[in-house]
Amino acid sequence: MSEGARAGRRDAVAEMKRGIILDAAQRVFAENGLRGASMRAIAKEAGYVPGAIYAYFPSKEHIYAAALSESLIRLREATETAAVGAGARERLVAAGLAWFDFYDANPRDLDMGFYLFGGGIEPRGLSEELDRELNAALLATLEPVRRAAIEIGATEDDAVVLTADTFAHASGLLLLAHTRRIELFKLDARPLMAQHMEQLAARIAT
Structure with missing residues (x-):
């Protein structure tokens, strides 16, 4: 696989993970509101450990x-x-x-x-x-x-x-x-x- 193809695949995987986090976050926000939501709850809903989502969003x-x-x-x-x-x-x-x-x-x-x-x-x-x-x-x-x-x-x-x-x-x-x-x-x-x-x-x- 060429470097360009590998980079494209990494980008696609990153975009997919980002989408999973956003979908999970909207469910958490809908249930708990912005104030009641937490990065830990969003990560759990998305199926990730909390540290993983900080690579995509700082807060x-x-x-x-x-x-x-x-x-x-x-x-x-x-x-x-x-x-x-x-x-x-x-x-x-x-x-x-x-x-x-x-x-x-x-x-x-x-x-x-x-x-x-x-x-x-x-x-x-x-x-x-x-x-x-x-x-x-x-x-x-x-x-x-x-x-x-x-x-x-x-x-x-x-x-x-x-x-x-x-x-x-x-x-x-x-x-x-x-x-x-x-x-x-x-x-x-x-x-x-x-x-x-x-x-x-x-x-x-x-």
Whole structure:
């Protein structure tokens, strides 16, 4: 086997182990929350000795950040893919719906993104550096909405407000949907999200 082939195999094994650790960590976070989780518990869930996972991540916060980062990459791919072709108005609506649909189909990612594992709703973070990187990644998932708003005719400032509106409205509807509180009104969250995005697009256009 050539050196290049051996290196490729080592990389593949390392990536596989990294994935096992991240999957195990998400189960531990879901059960114990970020505060209650430990590197020892994550290692045990992954089937490794604690020292083995330090070769991949220096702390549980870095593991959480890596899992959340990968989730946000998938979310950005979803919104970017949805906002291809058609007119700007259609792209704005499609990107907003794609953001909603991703978390609607992946509730564990929603919990992870809002740090809801095992602790309820309150301000949380990891570290100044990790938070800055993750916040930038989150904003990038909504960039297709902001771009489309500007193409329709929004100012830079108005596009930021509209993007925040999309984020807030989708988050609220997702909370209602996944706690089933939406059933109080005998409504379906997704049509409400679609209607809201159409209204935002119309508001810009006029």
